[in-house]
Amino acid sequence: MSSLQNKVIWITGASSGIGEALVYECAKQNAKIILSARRESELVRVAKSANLTTSNFLILPFDLSDTSQVKELAQQVVSTFGRIDILINNGGQSQRAEAIDTPSETERTLFEINYFSAVNLSKAVLPFMLKNKSGKIVVISSIAGKFGFYLRSSYSAAKHALHGYFESLRLEVENKGLSVLLVCPGKVKTNVSLNAISSSGDSHNKMDESHENAMSAQECAQQIIAGILNDKEEILIGGKELLAVKIKRFFPKLFGKIIRKQSPY
Numbered sequence: 001m002s003s004l005q006n007k008v009i010w011i012t013g014a015s016s017g018i019g020e021a022l023v024y025e026c027a028k029q030n031a032k033i034i035l036s037a038r039r040e041s042e043l044v045r046v047a048k049s050a051n052l053t054t055s056n057f058l059i060l061p062f063d064l065s066d067t068s069q070v071k072e073l074a075q076q077v078v079s080t081f082g083r084i085d086i087l088i089n090n091g092g093q094s095q096r097a098e099a100i101d102t103p104s105e106t107e108r109t110l111f112e113i114n115y116f117s118a119v120n121l122s123k124a125v126l127p128f129m130l131k132n133k134s135g136k137i138v139v140i141s142s143i144a145g146k147f148g149f150y151l152r153s154s155y156s157a158a159k160h161a162l163h164g165y166f167e168s169l170r171l172e173v174e175n176k177g178l179s180v181l182l183v184c185p186g187k188v189k190t191n192v193s194l195n196a197i198s199s200s201g202d203s204h205n206k207m208d209e210s211h212e213n214a215m216s217a218q219e220c221a222q223q224i225i226a227g228i229l230n231d232k233e234e235i236l237i238g239g240k241e242l243l244a245v246k247i248k249r250f251f252p253k254l255f256g257k258i259i260r261k262q263s264p265y
């Protein structure tokens, strides 16, 4: 793909953080953008800040944990713009609670938001992409999709599950003109820790120190766009925390020692 000009790009989690930054980067390249998240007023704010003209964007608010309407929403996008070129499954919610304290209801919610939402939305979009013999599905996983970590048992499990599902899907659709990009951010400065679900089911409501001093959402979004344009299959984005992925792969015992010494925050 040489540019995003006139590409129809659907971004979930577009009301904040990485998704908001993706909207700005895609708008700079004159893409047609569908913005989704729960908070409609925030989506309107983002569309305004991105200077999108009426014919170039569509706001589709919905809750990722409610998959009942995704087929209709996909149809609405195609009725408006004629096709869907890129779906970016970005919306998500992290966790800050020990496994023992996390009720099974919360575990299921974390899977609905971080795993099933991406699967269901992708399946709603796939028939249109297959018909066009063209399309890219982008999935924002995490380095927590590469190794487990304190206070993130269900979040990490849901992110790991994304890899199994979307690596399989890639094999099934790549000879039909479609591609899949898995993105694993490390630490990015967003509200992800504030919005993380705690053991009570409420928001954690604290900014983790490691996120406070992390890469900007804008830089992360620019690297995601580069991954899309360069037709990558998987990219890692972040700072020195990414080393852990390589250390786990090549020196698993050393990884075990290092990971135990890290702060959960």
Ligand SMILES: NC(=O)c1ccc[n+]([C@@H]2O[C@H](COP(=O)([O-])OP(=O)(O)OC[C@H]3O[C@@H](n4cnc5c(N)ncnc54)[C@H](OP(=O)(O)O)[C@@H]3O)[C@@H](O)[C@H]2O)c1
Pocket (backbone or CB within 6 Å): 012, 013, 014, 015, 016, 017, 018, 019, 036, 037, 038, 039, 040, 042, 062, 063, 064, 065, 090, 091, 092, 093, 094, 113, 140, 141, 142, 143, 184, 185, 186, 187, 188, 189, 190, 191, 192, 193, 195, 211
């Ligand atoms: N920041 C990091 O360090 C980091 C690292 C690795 C992976 N990630 C991943 O990056 C993605 C974006 O997170 P972020 O860092 O940008 O965090 P964020 O600022 O908290 O943004 C999360 C976005 O997801 C949306 N969202 C959350 N729950 C939703 C629901 N039930 N239904 C619909 N939309 C929902 C939120 O919108 P509403 O509240 O308006 O619904 C918001 O737009 C997530 O998948 C996250 O797991 C982030």
